[in-house]
Amino acid sequence: MDALFHALADxxxxxxxxxxxxxxxSVSRLADGYPISFAAVQKHVAVLERSGxxxxxxxxxxQLVRTDLDAVTRARNALEELEAQWRGRVGRMxxxxxQVPEPTQNKIRKGTQ
Amino acid sequence: MDALFHALADxxxxxxxxxxxxxxxSVSRLADGYPISFAAVQKHVAVLERSGxxxxxxxxxxQLVRTDLDAVTRARNALEELEAQWRGRVGRMxxxxxQVPEPTQNKIRKGTQ
DNA sequence: GTAACCTACAACCAAATGGTTGTAAATCAG
DNA sequence: CTGATTTACAACCATTTGGTTGTAGGTTAC
Numbered sequence: 001m002d003a004l005f006h007a008l009a010d011x012x013x014x015x016x017x018x019x020x021x022x023x024x025x026s027v028s029r030l031a032d033g034y035p036i037s038f039a040a041v042q043k044h045v046a047v048l049e050r051s052g053x054x055x056x057x058x059x060x061x062x063q064l065v066r067t068d069l070d071a072v073t074r075a076r077n078a079l080e081e082l083e084a085q086w087r088g089r090v091g092r093m094x095x096x097x098x099q100v101p102e103p104t105q106n107k108i109r110k111g112t113q
Numbered sequence: 114m115d116a117l118f119h120a121l122a123d124x125x126x127x128x129x130x131x132x133x134x135x136x137x138x139s140v141s142r143l144a145d146g147y148p149i150s151f152a153a154v155q156k157h158v159a160v161l162e163r164s165g166x167x168x169x170x171x172x173x174x175x176q177l178v179r180t181d182l183d184a185v186t187r188a189r190n191a192l193e194e195l196e197a198q199w200r201g202r203v204g205r206m207x208x209x210x211x212q213v214p215e216p217t218q219n220k221i222r223k224g225t226q
Numbered sequence: 227g228t229a230a231c232c233t234a235c236a237a238c239c240a241a242a243t244g245g246t247t248g249t250a251a252a253t254c255a256g
Numbered sequence: 257c258t259g260a261t262t263t264a265c266a267a268c269c270a271t272t273t274g275g276t277t278g279t280a281g282g283t284t285a286c
Contacts, residue, residue: 009115062233
């Protein structure tokens, strides 16, 4: 999860992900698109690969990169869960209000015995 | 966007976000929950604040931290867009074709006089 | 076989991270 | 006023990042 979000926390890497969902590309082909060295792009791809966001597949002398959409979905689900935990609060609040076992009572009675 | 995903790329920070959607807490109250120093938690909160994920509000001598759900939504939308660009390729295409008009007008008229 | 191309990986560097401790200022309680 | 709490921030340290260049190995083309 850490690796997933970290991988997404870079414009170049998000762009690589985007470029690799519409048709796979070799690493050097990808590198053409950025003003950084080939090795730098290679490292970005390695980060993406470790996070599971992309796969590499050897094809002759080049290595084709392709985005794994399931990983993107996994990240999105994590965020949706965060949101749900909040929105769910409101609904659960009313439930709680009916339920709260008077935590105040304890305090009041604390010194009385 | 970079800042947003980077902020989410840490378990402790995600946990702080979670804890601060269910009722705001002061920084030191938050710090009690983790095995790291107060200053470390303070830094995590600072990262979250810079990313827009949380706000701080002074309340007497303490500072209450509260998650801004819109920021979470913003991140989720970015991921949904990534997915949409893939799954929705065909559908989006036709949508665009029906939609594109206006900005082009300038271009067209620019040379016509 | 030789040359060109694509990839992998190591070594190196500057800057950022995540953590620590320590110090100082503001606020609240007695 | 004094003391405890809460925060802010600086200085420092180890590790990681994102970038570079250089070298070496595999593949394809000629």
